[in-house]
Structures are given as structure tokens and as C-alpha cells.
Amino acid sequence: MPAALGGLLTWSWTGVLTALFWAGLVRVSLLHHVTWSVNSVCHMIGDRPFRNRDRSANFWPLAFASFGESWHNSHHADPTCARHGVQRWQPDISAAVIRLFEKLRWVWQVRWPTQRRLARLRAS
Secondary structure, X not given: OHHHHHHHHHOOHHHHHHHHHHHHHHHHHHHHHHXXXXXXXXXXXXXXXXXXOOOOOEOHHHOOOOOOOOXXXXXXXXXXXXXXXXXXXOOOHHHHHHXXXXXXXXOOOOOOOOHXXXXXXXXX
């Protein structure tokens, strides 16, 4: 699809190849590396403010690239919560999209973090 769109927008083989490379191969490669990093790096290093049964951790350097999924310890401690970056200063783009969908009434009964729930999950 990226190659076809690049060709249609530029009417050239250069557009086809450029779009195939950047919007196809590079984009998919970056997406996979970020996903694999969340599921590997975030189980080795980072903060563990919440208790859970595994070694998942919150690793802030991946927060923007992973759209908030690198707040992995929070996710494992409370997997049904819509926001993984539970502190105000923790960027969570996925949660912002869910909040927008909630305001548009496309989703409902969304579980947001509360101080009470967070206190119950905190590591001692």
C-alpha cells in the first residue's frame, strides 16, 4: 500500500521505491523494535512501583515511542486500566486516544486509575 500510494502521489518509480522503503520497511521495522523492546527491556530494567507476579518495569525512555505502553509495571499490576502512565507526568498517548473516544461516546465504562486503586497496588 505505501508503495502504491507513493507511486500515485509522485507518478514516478522513485516515489514507489521511496515510499516502500520509508513508509513500509523502516516504519514496520521501528514498530517491531519498539514492541519487542517493551516486552523485553521492560521486563529487565526500570522502576517497579507496583507489585505483581513478574519482573515487569516502567521504562520511561520508551514512553513516547511506545505510545505509553512502556509503563509496563503499571499495565501488569492493573491490566484493565485504560491508562498505563498513571502519574500526570507520565506520557500515555494511548490513554489520550481512549479519553477522546470516551468523550465522543465511542467507548464507555472505561476504567481510569484512582488514588484508591493505585494505593492498593503499590509495592511495599
